[in-house]
Structure formats: structure tokens, C-alpha cells
Amino acid sequence: MHKGRLEAFSDGVIAILITIMVLELKVPHEGHGFEAIKPLLPVFASYVLSFIYVGIYWNNHHHLLQATQKVSGAILWSNLHLLFWLSLIPFTTGWMAEGHFQSEAVALYGFVLLMCGVAYFILEQFLIRAHGTSSSLAKALGSDFKGKISVLLYALAIALAFVNIWLAVAIYVGVAAIWFVPDQRIEGKITH
């Protein structure tokens, strides 16, 4: 089975997701001047954060499939599972921003990120299973420390959202920062 269409389909879905988020930036029909778009600032800030998250997933997905040789039914479905959770990011981004960063919305934003992290981890496991634990892919992925710590941090942020939402938001920004660097493990060990 060929990985080309898996990449093309994932690219399509991720490209649409990253773009439809901007539709939440609704053109104001009232007010004048910069005052009219001031209420959009939290929406814009959330858009930037989610754009970076979806960008990180695209980047890592790009690296992960680069190292992939074979595709099975289980890999197709675990990839669709990842796309499913990613597809919820525009909704949680919108609710967080337009719901005035209430605790529940901030927690749900983290929950969807957590599920994206879990789905990415599952996809990695099926890829390792298909390629063998002694494959260069498996070696390059190693213990995926960054992936595991992110999921723990999202769980912490979900709890903290009910204490102080800014602590949760700070964790979301922080995790984005540690992932911003593309997956050096694979880039370093396989592609070069």
C-alpha cells in the first residue's frame, strides 16, 4: 500500500482545519475604527495559538510519514483518529475565545489537545508495530519523552483551568514552545 494518498489526504484535512479557524474572525458590521475589531483580539490570540498547534502537528506528521515505509489498515484508521481530534480544534478555539475564557472552555481546549497527543501516540505505536522495533523508525522515535510529557502537562492544565485559567493557558503556550522545534529525532537520525 502506498503512503502518498495518506499524506495527501492528511495534508488536505490539516490545510482546511488551519484555514477554517480564521472564519471565527468575523467581519464586524458595527462600530468604527480599531474599536470595532478590539473585541476580536482574544479570538485572534487564540487563533495564533491554535495555528501554531496545528502547524506543529503538520510538521511532526510530515516527519513521521517521511520515515514510514508501509501503510496498513490500522495505520489508516489511527491516522483518521488523529485527524478527528484535530478537527475539533476550531470548535474548542472558538468556544475558548468567544466564551470569554471560562474555565470549562479552557479545560475543553486542553482535553482536545490531550486527545490529539494520545491519538498521535497511538499512530506512532501502529507505525512501530508495522516496521518492527528494530527499524530505524522505531529507533528514531525512541521513548517519545516529549509526547508523553505533553499529555501529562495537558492533564495538569485541564485541572488548573478550574483554579486559574491563565495557569492553563500558560501551559498550552509552554507546550507549544517545546514542540515548536520540529521532531529532531527523526530529522536527525533518518532523513539525513
Add this chain to the structure above:
Amino acid sequence: MHKGRLEAFSDGVIAILITIMVLELKVPHEGHGFEAIKPLLPVFASYVLSFIYVGIYWNNHHHLLQATQKVSGAILWSNLHLLFWLSLIPFTTGWMAEGHFQSEAVALYGFVLLMCGVAYFILEQFLIRAHGTSSSLAKALGSDFKGKISVLLYALAIALAFVNIWLAVAIYVGVAAIWFVPDQRIEGKITH
């Protein structure tokens, strides 16, 4: 004629369909906390079901075209015909969920699934005609028992929607379950 663009165009349309369904999950502007998003639960559940259905079609379409060697005008049009019925899934999903699962909406959901099944069957027939009944594609597809039984089950569900909508919904979930496994016929006989 080259099948690359047929795959790319189908991937594009399916990627958009699977993603715009999520736009029916409208960000609530009233209410507070999880109470505010509770009315979205049926929309979310329907989204999950339709996501799986569109995912199944993408998966099976992927396998079907993998085994395809030639593309004719009739194949291009029967593929567009399949995409047409698939493109109605976001509407029927939205009406079923937001119309409080009334019988007519549940039946229409099934009717569009039935037409997708019929369109897929027609596409298979044109592919078999182009490749010959002794081709590996034709042998791999065989009698397409799963495809035929699904269409019968959709017809049954449409009728049952006017008796008890949950019987119809149970059939939709059940058919999704039997298709969840990618098309082993082709995966087993051709690709390996």
C-alpha cells in the same frame, strides 16, 4: 489516462466534506459552562458517525483505486456521482441532529447513505468493465457481498425510521461497524 488526478481530486473533496461537517458544531454564545454545550451532544454524536462513514468511504476508495490501472470518462463520471452523494452527508447529518432525530430526517440520512452505496457499486462496475472480468481487480471485488447487504440494510433502516428511529440509527451504527475493517478483499489479494 492517469489516475493520479482522480485520486487527488477525490481526496480533496472528501477531505473538505469530512471537515466542513464540524462547522455544524456552532460555538455557543449563550449559557455558561458545560450546560452551554450540552445541546450540541446530538450534533457531536452524529458528527462522529458521519466522520466514520466518510472515513470508511475514503479508505475503501483508496483501496479500490490502488487496484485500478486505467481511467475512462465513464469512471471519472461515476466517481463524481459518488462524490455528489457523499457531499450531501453534511446536510443530512445536520438535519438529523438539529431536527431532533425526527423520522423524516433519520430516513433521509439513510437514503443518502443508500445512494452512496449504489454510487460506489456503479463505480465498481465501470472499473470492472474497464479492466475485464478476469482482471485481478474483478476477482478481488468478487460478488461484493458487503456492499449489497449494506444497501439492503439502509433500505430497511429507512422504513424502520418511521416505526422507531433508534432501530434505524442502530442499523447505521451496525453497518459502519461491518465496514470499519478496510476492504480486506483487495488489501489481501492485490496489494500484498
Add this chain to the structure above:
Amino acid sequence: MHKGRLEAFSDGVIAILITIMVLELKVPHEGHGFEAIKPLLPVFASYVLSFIYVGIYWNNHHHLLQATQKVSGAILWSNLHLLFWLSLIPFTTGWMAEGHFQSEAVALYGFVLLMCGVAYFILEQFLIRAHGTSSSLAKALGSDFKGKISVLLYALAIALAFVNIWLAVAIYVGVAAIWFVPDQRIEGKITH
């Protein structure tokens, strides 16, 4: 210059156009049963017609670029020019259907189809110029009788829309019918 990205970009735009038209089929929030979706019937009928038109353009574009060897700046821009007019089809489709088929809306629908036809003709001319009038592409395209007659028929339909809109609509359906068959000229002479 490579034609791959030109095809991929055109596929992307056409896939989005053909799919966002369905967004005009808005989920009804009032009424019950099939009565609730009855007002959507003209929207649905217009969607079917426009889906077929965009499908025809994708099909013919597919055949045209199949026969293309080189891409120049002028070809890139005349392709974008075609995509521009195609991108207006969802709007004219929506206005025709939701504006109760008033003469002006029916005429505008035809005007955009006419401009798509003109844009396709211009693209053909730049392709012929790049490949030479003795190229197999130029020979296959010939005098493009079907393209020229379509533009004349659209012009006639625009005028007739102010007399009787159904005459205009009949012409739109008729032209779709004569184009439904993919471009046999190229399929026959070049690809085989």
C-alpha cells in the same frame, strides 16, 4: 516549469468550489418532516446543475492538462482567470435559487458560465501558443466547435432570461448535456 502544481492547485480550488456550494443547503430549524425541506428543492436542483457544470470543467481541465507539456507564466495566469470565474458559480447558484429564479439572477448565472467558457477558451489559446499550432495538442483541440457554440448559447440564454426564465434554464441544462461527454477530441487523439 512543471505542470504538477498547476494541476494540484486547480484540483484544490475546484474541489473546494464543488463542495462549498452544498453549504447553501442550510439545515432547516423550523417546520416538521419533509415540509421543512421542501423550500430547499430549488436550491437542491440548482446545486445539481452547478455540480455537473463544475464536474464538466474539472473533467475537461483534466483532459486539457493531460495533453500539456509546458507551462508558462501566461498559462498560470489564464488558469487562475478560469478559476476566478468558476469561483463565482456558488454565488450565482445561490442567488438564482434563493432569489426565486428572478430574471436578473438567471441571467447572471448564465453570464458567469459565459465568462467561464471565455476563460477556458483563452487558456486553450495560450496552451496552443506554447506548444505550437502543429503540436498534437493544437490538432486535438481543432476549432473547439463545442466551446464556441456554448458561449453563443449562454449569450442567447442571458437574453431569454428576461423573456422567460425557463427558456434560459433549459439552455443551461442543454449545454450541460452536450458537454457531459468528456472531451473526446483529446481523449481519442492524444491519450490513447
Add this chain to the structure above:
Amino acid sequence: MHKGRLEAFSDGVIAILITIMVLELKVPHEGHGFEAIKPLLPVFASYVLSFIYVGIYWNNHHHLLQATQKVSGAILWSNLHLLFWLSLIPFTTGWMAEGHFQSEAVALYGFVLLMCGVAYFILEQFLIRAHGTSSSLAKALGSDFKGKISVLLYALAIALAFVNIWLAVAIYVGVAAIWFVPDQRIEGKITH
């Protein structure tokens, strides 16, 4: 690392951007005849301008990546950075047109164009760094006079928007005109 997915993903995002802009052309539900769509004329005119701008970016991006041999993490991110600013064009187009061309909206339209120009310049720098200053890519790009003058002209237009918005709009039209010609530097020196 392979540039194929970078091109495919960029094509996807740009195809969606250029197409969702047309969604701001909302089907009128009141009024009759051409009077009903007359208020859409400024929206249409802004759509044409932004369509040309996004088309220019796609064209130049196409040429730029044609000359690219290697892709690094920094290139992936500077490409996403460019896509981020491009993704804001539908919003600024919508606000400019529907906000009756008020100074702030015209200035913001220019600011986003300016940031697109800056992002394109940054992408060029990372590409030159990856390929070496003696590479044919670096030589072809040269001093990028057109890129630098555009950014200066956008800055001028932003200031002029608060004096007379038509001066600013004239500059936007003028810059589009000087970019309309695809990047001859690369087309001339590398591809042929």
C-alpha cells in the same frame, strides 16, 4: 527532506484561502433585480484585488519552490509563517469592503499585505541560507528589489490611508500590477 508535501500543503491552504474569500459575497435575501446585488459591488471589487494578490503569492511561491533543492525545519516554519499572514487576507478584505473603506480597515489591509511581504522575504532568506549564497537560487533571487520596494509602498499606503483612502487603494492596485508578471528572475535563470 522532500519538498513535495510542503508544496502540497501550501497549495491546499492557498486554494482554500482564495476560495473562502468568495463566501463574503453573501446571497441577498431582500431586494429585487440588480438593485439587490448593487451593495455587493465594493465586496466584489475587493475580492478581485485580493484574488489577484493571493494568485501572485501562489505564482511566486510556485517559482520559488521550483528552484528549491532542500527543506529544513526553519524553511517549514517560515513557510507556515507566510501562510499565517496570507490567511488573514479574507478577514481584512471583508472588513475593508463591508466597513465602507474606513481608514483603519484600509490601513489594516495594507498591514497584512506588508506582513505577507516580510514573511515572503524571511522565507527567501532561509532558502538562501540552506542553499548557499553561491547557489543558483541565491543568484536568481539577487537583491529582491521588487520585494523590498513593495514593503516600502505598503508602509506608505498605511500612512496615506489616514489622509485619503483612495491613495492607499491606488498603491495596492499599483503593487499588484508590478507583481502581476511572475518572478522573471527565477523563471529566466533557473527553470529554462
